[in-house]
Amino acid sequence: MAMTLRSQRLGDLLARFSGTYSTHRPLIQRILNASFALYVVGSTYHGLSSRPSAPNKDKGKGKGKKDVADQSGKPPKVAVDALFYRRLSHILKIVIPGLTSKEALLIVMHTCLLVFRTALSLYVASLDGTIVASLVRAQPRQFFLNILRWMLIAVPATWTNSWLNFIQNKLTIAYRTRLTNEVLAQYLGSEAEGPEGKVYYKLSNLDDRIVNADQMITNDIQKFSAHLAAIYSNLAKPVLDVILYNYQLSQNVGAEGLIGLTILVQSTAALLRYLTPPFGMYTAMSAQLSGSLRHTHSRLVEFAEEVAFMRGEETEKLLLEREYASVVKHENLLLNRRWWFGCIEEAIIKWLWGSFGLVLCAIPVFIKLPGTLTADLGGRTEGFITNRRLLLSSSDAFGRIMYSYKDLSELAGYTARVSLLLDTMRDIRNGKFEKALVNSATTGENAEILKNRGEVIESEDIQFENVPIVTPNGDILVKSLSFHVKPGQHLLIVGPNGCGKSSLFRILGGLWPVYGGVVRKPAASEFILIPQRPYLCLGTLRDQIIYPHSKAEMAARGIRDADLFDILSVVQMDNVVEREGGWDAAKEWRDALSGGDKQKIAWARLFYHNPKYAILDEATSLVPQEMEGMMMQHATRLGITLLTVSHRPSLWKWHALILQYNGTGGYVFTKLDAEKRLALQEEKQTLETKLLEVPKMTARLAELRELVARSK
């Protein structure tokens, strides 16, 4: 009796609840829909928002680091974390400089088109349902009318898709151009910036963080731009789609079912996210390894002749094979991870979620939803087809949000590479270098020297006052160097190999930092360097002589081709104009000219620019002595002061001063009396030759003594 009473009361309660629920269902539906929209936006934001970085994540700047690898050789973790968002927002300011920029405009156009496409898809879903319903109801007029609508909708649909593609690619190019311009401006700097620039030199010589800047500037920036342009449509569009499709779906099947489906989908999505391999780190690693392989190949191309003469093919092949093996090993690992992840991804997204969806579509067929009318067969079919299409589109959009996590981690990989390049260049411009130092540089007096910075003052003369000469890895070649050269006083610099002769020029040219003392020198534009292997640029024969001037700059200086011809006659190279096909002949001059010819062209360049000072680093080693004399004489006549490193005694007579290193950190700076020095050198050589005879003479003397003793 009591039992029946209780079950009756329960029944009443349920009936009252269902009544209240039916009355308030429209409001409940609205609340559920709004919560759903908030949930999609919130969960996407949460998924993409920062997770704390691992403790050592930002230490991609440690000593001796190569690109993004850390000291243990392992790549640092690249994740979609706070560090990634910091880096990305910094780069975004470069690629989208303002709300009125071209890029911002493209994004607005892209957004409008994305919304338009979603609206079209919603219309197509309901049209699909109506077409099938008219088939089931056997209404031919209705059917053909709907087919006509279907064909008409194809026009804006295809137009929108092409435009979306077009604008996304335009955005890629625009981002790439902005980033490339920014990087090149910092990498090559403008001439006005003087020695603070020259980042391209310092990046490879004074810093260890980046080994292949070329790969980063060309490949990584391009990949970053493409990923950034794609991520917007891969993320914004699906989020919008999921909300709109699901709203529409909830109108048809009820928000309750949709919420149930979402709970199921989200729990499996969490599992999928948990299983996602660290694709961002793999991307950064791939870029680094392929950069390394390309670098090894380009070294072989650059030093092909040297390798050929040394018969170094086997060693080079081993090096290339080693680099290639690392690339392949990594690509295989990536392929394996992608394979099994692809299986899990498809099983969950396509099949599991697909079956959840079919169940959802069946709700209005099997369950009569409060507030809806009972439909006939055609109506049920129409509802099913429309819902199925909406659901497919919605699950496709949701899948794309899921995929976008993968895209986002790949973007994180490229962001890490691009921001490493930008950060390193910024540090270099601020005089901050990171390089593996020699042991002595980290302790005691040497460490003290490295902490200081010297003063550079512009002046007519060249004067060093207590300036230490320090290599980029902290090796101190000379503790304190002082000398003074006035215009017109040619200086000869001599000393054993590796003692720091060329390093002095690097300080003069502003390539190496001044760690102490005072350097007085004219502006860098007053110097020209002629190294032993002069640089020949891409371009015409004329460009080789006037480099780095352009033809217009040459004309502005009032110099004509005939003047260049006269300059070439000084170095006896005038025949090259006809031989190589005229001033406008363009070729790889590095291969077209011999070593001596290259040195002569560099001398012609010196005469064309006619600077105050010329730095000659073994610049006449490949030309005959009489030619060398003529070139020195002509430079002196033009008023160029020469700073010469050479082992040739024939050059002594041209110089007034000598800076002689002893190779153990000491040096002598004095006037050079070439005649006296030559006489001393001659006497020294005669004595050395005589001394070489001594052991022979001693042996012969011993022999003679024995013979004499025996004959007694």
Ligand SMILES: Nc1ncnc2c1ncn2[C@@H]1O[C@H](COP(=O)(O)OP(=O)(O)OP(=O)(O)O)[C@@H](O)[C@H]1O
């Ligand atoms: N970019 C660099 N990074 C680290 N060390 C360097 C760098 N460039 C040169 N050095 C080191 O600086 C030292 C001096 O080099 P430098 O070129 O001044 O010698 P040099 O006296 O001109 O010798 P040589 O007569 O053989 O040309 C060498 O030990 C060299 O290894």
